[in-house]
Amino acid sequence: MSQPVRIGLIGAGRIGASHAAVLARRVPEAHLTAVVDPRPGAADLIAGPLGARALSSVGDVLADPAIDAVVISAASVAHRDLIVAAATAGKHVFCEKPAGMSLAEIDEARTAAAAAGVVFQVGFNRRFAADFAAAHDLIAGGRIGEVQLIRSLTRDPGTGPADPGAVPQWTIFTQTLIHDFDTLNWLNPGAHAVDVLATADALIAPDHRDRGHLDTAVVVIRYSNGAIATAEASFAAAYGYDVRGEVFGSNGMVTMGEGATTSMRLHDLAGRAAFTARSDTDLLVDSYTGELTEFCRAVTEKRPAAVTGDDAYAAFAIAQACIDSVTTGARAAVTR
Amino acid sequence: MSQPVRIGLIGAGRIGASHAAVLARRVPEAHLTAVVDPRPGAADLIAGPLGARALSSVGDVLADPAIDAVVISAASVAHRDLIVAAATAGKHVFCEKPAGMSLAEIDEARTAAAAAGVVFQVGFNRRFAADFAAAHDLIAGGRIGEVQLIRSLTRDPGTGPADPGAVPQWTIFTQTLIHDFDTLNWLNPGAHAVDVLATADALIAPDHRDRGHLDTAVVVIRYSNGAIATAEASFAAAYGYDVRGEVFGSNGMVTMGEGATTSMRLHDLAGRAAFTARSDTDLLVDSYTGELTEFCRAVTEKRPAAVTGDDAYAAFAIAQACIDSVTTGARAAVTR
Amino acid sequence: MSQPVRIGLIGAGRIGASHAAVLARRVPEAHLTAVVDPRPGAADLIAGPLGARALSSVGDVLADPAIDAVVISAASVAHRDLIVAAATAGKHVFCEKPAGMSLAEIDEARTAAAAAGVVFQVGFNRRFAADFAAAHDLIAGGRIGEVQLIRSLTRDPGTGPADPGAVPQWTIFTQTLIHDFDTLNWLNPGAHAVDVLATADALIAPDHRDRGHLDTAVVVIRYSNGAIATAEASFAAAYGYDVRGEVFGSNGMVTMGEGATTSMRLHDLAGRAAFTARSDTDLLVDSYTGELTEFCRAVTEKRPAAVTGDDAYAAFAIAQACIDSVTTGARAAVTR
Amino acid sequence: MSQPVRIGLIGAGRIGASHAAVLARRVPEAHLTAVVDPRPGAADLIAGPLGARALSSVGDVLADPAIDAVVISAASVAHRDLIVAAATAGKHVFCEKPAGMSLAEIDEARTAAAAAGVVFQVGFNRRFAADFAAAHDLIAGGRIGEVQLIRSLTRDPGTGPADPGAVPQWTIFTQTLIHDFDTLNWLNPGAHAVDVLATADALIAPDHRDRGHLDTAVVVIRYSNGAIATAEASFAAAYGYDVRGEVFGSNGMVTMGEGATTSMRLHDLAGRAAFTARSDTDLLVDSYTGELTEFCRAVTEKRPAAVTGDDAYAAFAIAQACIDSVTTGARAAVTR
Structure with a gap:
């Protein structure tokens, strides 16, 4: 097998905790490298038991060359900015739905990902x-x-x-x-x-x-x-x-x-x-596993993911x- | 058990044939007395094997004192007139849906049934x-x-x-x-x-x-x-x-x-x-049996049927x- | 339709009550003529509401020329004797299982029915x-x-x-x-x-x-x-x-x-x-209806029933x- | 998470191939280190795509200090000997059923595992x-x-x-x-x-x-x-x-x-x-995943597995x- 995709998880809420556990325990193609959350202690709680680093700044994740991709499970209002920043930093992006708060925001997000040439997948787990x-x-x-x-x-x-x-x-x-x-x-x-x-x-x-x-x-x-x-x-x-x-x-x-x-x-x-x-x-644990596996494979195989920014927009x-x-x-x- | 309700079936088409067979074979509370259809031979085809009389005129059914009730499975355009005529003749009425071609027609039908004091049931078999x-x-x-x-x-x-x-x-x-x-x-x-x-x-x-x-x-x-x-x-x-x-x-x-x-x-x-x-x-054979049984019981028990003209209107x-x-x-x- | 088969029910217990109601209400091919039970009042309780006569002696049923067939739902120990007596009296016989208390008894029963040329069906309702x-x-x-x-x-x-x-x-x-x-x-x-x-x-x-x-x-x-x-x-x-x-x-x-x-x-x-x-x-109400309908049809059509004495024996x-x-x-x- | 259990797979047949893929792709607690099969090329076929080493001698697996445990999917006739050898070499053992060709063989196997203090699990995947x-x-x-x-x-x-x-x-x-x-x-x-x-x-x-x-x-x-x-x-x-x-x-x-x-x-x-x-x-892919996950966890947590040699014997x-x-x-x- 290829090297696992090294992932920084952004947003340690309920769904973030679920994604972290799925990445660490059910997706061998992934390596959960870091978890970041602005709330004190939130990232530690998740990262610790899973052997990942806890960070408090998104900037640290985006600047880390040992991180290939991000999984965004932050508040929806932050999605567009996080996608744009991550893509600009050259990170592949998996983002929970919706990819933005308006059609205009989602359009910005998909455009940024396309310009950066990174994989951009949205969490339509069904x-x-x-x-x-x-x-x-x-x-x-x-x-x-x-x-x-x-x-x-x-x-x-x-x-x-x-x-x-x-x-x-x-x-x-x-x-x-x-x-x-x-x-x-x-x-x-x-x-x-x-x-x-x-x-x-x-x-x-x-x-x-x-x-x-x-x-x-x-x-x-x-x-x-x-x-x-x-x-x-x-x-x-x-x-x-x-x-x-x-x-x-x-x-x-x-x-x-x-x-x-x-x-x-x-x-x-x-x-x-x-x-x-x-x-x-x-x-949906199998669906979560499936979508995160697909994301890692798309990254590894250098191809678009099965769910794209255009799907998010539509x-x-x-x-x-x-x-x-x-x-x-x-x-x-x-x-x- | 009480005497069966003596029924004249009006309209010997596909659903009429089904109702006739159900009445004769599956509803002991009913006695299929006559079948009427204007098309030559149509009534005979159904009435014969079931031991009922074949008639060619609705008037004969409505004038027959040995018939208590009618089951109407004629063309929908004729429903309102048949219901009014049957109710006026003092016959209880079971009619296939819809009970008329407009709200006004259905209103006429239910009014005529109410005025005559007969049971009036519509074929909502579900x-x-x-x-x-x-x-x-x-x-x-x-x-x-x-x-x-x-x-x-x-x-x-x-x-x-x-x-x-x-x-x-x-x-x-x-x-x-x-x-x-x-x-x-x-x-x-x-x-x-x-x-x-x-x-x-x-x-x-x-x-x-x-x-x-x-x-x-x-x-x-x-x-x-x-x-x-x-x-x-x-x-x-x-x-x-x-x-x-x-x-x-x-x-x-x-x-x-x-x-x-x-x-x-x-x-x-x-x-x-x-x-x-x-x-x-x-x-739906059990549903047909159920609705026709309910009709006969309402007639015998001198009570409104479970599905009324108001339901047809609504x-x-x-x-x-x-x-x-x-x-x-x-x-x-x-x-x- | 042919004339209904006129039936005398022998044994007004729990299953007898069920068979009586099924015969009277769900099998137009049957006419429940009489119910017999040696226990005082037992037959009345069932026969009354269904419009049948209540008798206290099996002999009255077997001697009645207006009864074509018997349905036996008496105690199992009496089955063989009742079958033999009914068949000898020329009545068609539907009997609850088992048709006797031993292979020898069942053999006697089926032999008597065959000798009398009557329909003999056993209650394998499944x-x-x-x-x-x-x-x-x-x-x-x-x-x-x-x-x-x-x-x-x-x-x-x-x-x-x-x-x-x-x-x-x-x-x-x-x-x-x-x-x-x-x-x-x-x-x-x-x-x-x-x-x-x-x-x-x-x-x-x-x-x-x-x-x-x-x-x-x-x-x-x-x-x-x-x-x-x-x-x-x-x-x-x-x-x-x-x-x-x-x-x-x-x-x-x-x-x-x-x-x-x-x-x-x-x-x-x-x-x-x-x-x-x-x-x-x-x-099993539909199965009971089915088996009793089959019995009446076999009688009317003068053919063996779908479940025979040989099946009872096997x-x-x-x-x-x-x-x-x-x-x-x-x-x-x-x-x- | 703890370090994955380093596993040598013995027997690259149909079920061996399945276990290898499950270990490599669906069990993060496992690391498929080596595959061994006496048939020329058989181990390579499986080991290559999964990033494991292909070996041709069981002895090499058992002697390798970088292997913690073996998964045995060889022919049943070889199970007992392989279990005993692996246990003696201090390797934890997961073995496909049956654990031996007789009660005596299975008794030898479980005794060897107990003496060596290794985890011993049998493949009752249900x-x-x-x-x-x-x-x-x-x-x-x-x-x-x-x-x-x-x-x-x-x-x-x-x-x-x-x-x-x-x-x-x-x-x-x-x-x-x-x-x-x-x-x-x-x-x-x-x-x-x-x-x-x-x-x-x-x-x-x-x-x-x-x-x-x-x-x-x-x-x-x-x-x-x-x-x-x-x-x-x-x-x-x-x-x-x-x-x-x-x-x-x-x-x-x-x-x-x-x-x-x-x-x-x-x-x-x-x-x-x-x-x-x-x-x-x-x-059964989920069941296979479940049993191999359980095996790795038992090894890591230094406890008996959920299916033991006694279960195999019974x-x-x-x-x-x-x-x-x-x-x-x-x-x-x-x-x-």
């Missing part, structure tokens, strides 16, 4: 889930004919945000449904989103409706090949993390997203039960159209 | 499917909390209409999705549909798009309790008749609609297969709003 | 479950090739017999597993059971082990075509009535027996649940071999 | 499958009460051995069902196997029956806690690699083994299909009893 990948292969191979109807949904586990007032207004589109938008784009190969009708409301936290909080949404997207897609999200699924897909074509249908943690079934007085995943890291363009649609109450065009 | 009924019971009992997201879909089996040009323009809403509209209303007890956003296209028969043909549709409905519903239809599902439902609430979710004809599974070189239903009569009101929405491209209000 | 029937059709059509391994199991719902000491010693073989033995014979068309190795114990009620009580059993059967079958039973399944089958052949496998009451699924904090059947009448022969095997601890031959 | 592990946890936690009935089965994918005559006579017990024997022991915690009744035949290759070939087997095992277990194997499952388990207790049941490669489902003209695994490496004791039972036709005791 593409690396085994069932979604298998479905994609069948669709791309023509197995179900022309794509006509598509569905993708994300429902976060639990009882909803502790403080709905602290959730930025359009989060359901830019942070949650953006996964579904990328999934829909990817599962409808060769087509692009044309326009959007979004319906959203505060059903979990109705007290916050008047202040613009949105925790439940249904989006209908028309694609250039005529396919009609539905994306759906909720911030609070009592039964666990629910991620599903369905693609209906002229010759058949594929469905994805089982939800059960394993194929074990418990039969007792309550009936027959499948245990469902209670967290993203529970449901998914965000749908999120932006949703914001427009909710604002106007009408169908909104998707920027290309 | 309510009698075992899985849908079980889901309804859980929802109505509060098991999943507040209803937030609902989905209902109907995909007809096969390759689509032989002559798409012969399909009336709004059929997908008034004949197909009307089942889903009633299902959504019923699975969201105590709430009513407020407005609708409909997206529809000719994806199966794109050559007929310019002439207004619609064979694929996705509808988003907002309900008075905030719930957001999606209804979806296609005229051509390669894998069989697909009827599903999903209700997501604050405390959980119920799903309905399995599609497999039995729980038998075949494991061979192709993998593990469930056989899927290839026709409505294949998938479902059609959503279909009408879909027509409005497709016409204007905007959200359309649902008449109450 | 053949009429939709999934088992579908599996049988595939197997008989050669779809899975040569049958090599078979499994059939029956687990009764609940916590086991209230009084294990009152359960006759070999009940698990002659009353419970006899269903599985017939199922195995039927799912291995053209072959016959050769010998048996039975393992049985008192695991639910171990205090009764020393007195010969057996509540759990596993039986291995070798067939003339080499196929090796496993039959398994328990008197107490906490999660409900569990009836399954599996046939593995040279070209594939079919599995049967889902256990869920409907395809509805509930997703909540406990995971995703299927509700399981809690009683035989809950799980299944009991395996039960007898199990008794021999448990007694000797060795492999026991199956009488043909 | 314990590391997610669904089996989840079931085990529930059982061990008392969730289903007292264990009463157990089932474990292994059916190899494909059409059976190319040359049945070349398969050693008792392979189905010592190489295939040994997995099931360990699984049954493990899923029935605290109990041990008492005796065995084995039924086996040549159903896939009946022409080899007379020469003692056995390709299909059903085994019934009685445990010290009364539980009755069934183990079943076939060398040729047309639909893929089939590995399942089922444990029935006084309070419920757990089932394991789904067989589908992913939760993706394809719906087309043939119905609804799950794709099934076509090879052990396809179905599983082989059941295989030996099966051989005895087939030979005598009677129940055979299991050596402890």
